Amino acid sequence: MAGRPREFDREAALEAAMFLFWRKGFEAASMQDLCEAMGVRSPSLYAAFESKEALYLAAIEHYVLTQGPPVWDKLTEGKTARAGVENLLIGATETLPKSRTAPAGCMAVLGAVSDEWPATIARAIKKVRLDMLANLRARIEGAVANGELPAATDIDALSRFYLSVFQGMAIQAKDGATPEELRGAAKAAMAAWPGDRSPASVSAASRP
Amino acid sequence: MAGRPREFDREAALEAAMFLFWRKGFEAASMQDLCEAMGVRSPSLYAAFESKEALYLAAIEHYVLTQGPPVWDKLTEGKTARAGVENLLIGATETLPKSRTAPAGCMAVLGAVSDEWPATIARAIKKVRLDMLANLRARIEGAVANGELPAATDIDALSRFYLSVFQGMAIQAKDGATPEELRGAAKAAMAAWPGDRSPASVSAASRP
DNA sequence: CCAATTCTGTAACGATCGACACAGAATATG
């Protein structure tokens, strides 16, 4: 095949779009904003990504692929499920608040939470959130299977609960909560781990 | 003063606007949608509410006044702080999912969570969320003061934690979680209450 | 009844939105 070669880096442009969508959401990120952020004129953008909607879908996929693992791999890496969940939450306290390199909050948790987004996008984001639940569920299920957790453990309830904490922390990060503040919530959440009883985890004395 | 009298019920129109904003968010609820839902032509709407932005501010205030108390009064009504928090969360499992009368989720928790909303609205909604935190904090602080909770309790951490659970449940309700599913998360959250140890609350055996 | 005032309804405003037509430029293939 022939044809004039593309003059911009597709991956880099996609990443720029991802950050803009992450920060502003779908509607507020106008094509004009996107073109500026991506360093591309709109016809080139349409040639490479089809439409604004398709661009968002590509961006959320890029988000899951690049931003997800550093946070969610900790869930499976831990020696025990308890350690995995705790490391996930503690890790999130560092990544959720706004930083020099990333906007506040989680693009998947905070996206498409009102009905102002196209249905295809809402479906894609909802799937990411349900995948989070599935990940938690799988880890906890495994812990029940191998005896770390009692057989009577309500797996659905426990995984839904920790998902709640994660999602709530994302909202609070968007509202400006600091890593230290979120860490308090995460530690408190771990006190609900079945069989646990470490009152220090919710006492001020345990904080440095 | 003279003048032609208004032909529509301002309160009823405001409530209709509230439900539409609640369901669709700020941007997706167009003036056309609002006019239809409120049964009012746009000039009348502007005469009564100034602008779309001001209308939203009035709607969120109406939301806090009419929808807030049934849920949040339970926090202070309980005999103990523990009962108050538990009743708040259990009550939320009934009100957060979509019902015949109300959209799914919480207008304040899920609103203005991306930057696509006007700054004045973002500020107003953020204040509502911070008021939720203050309410939790006040109840827990009181419990520490009267001895229900240990003096070493990390009040900030515990209130932030329960706020997380509430906010996370709102997101899951938006994703279609049922009251039963949310109840599991709420029960699990109560297992983190300092001094508690009721393993049944996170075991499947405790469910009907 | 008249004047002042306020609401209603029609119609339209400028701005911005996402998307694209078109021509020119840059490449690969023959």
Place this chain on the structure above:
DNA sequence: CATATTCTGTGTCGATCGTTACAGAATTGG
């Protein structure tokens, strides 16, 4: 070099957005 193909840049499309001008209708006070 010639041709086919693909990207770039300018300019603009129709639709929709929030908002308002304007005229007529309905009320109160004089």
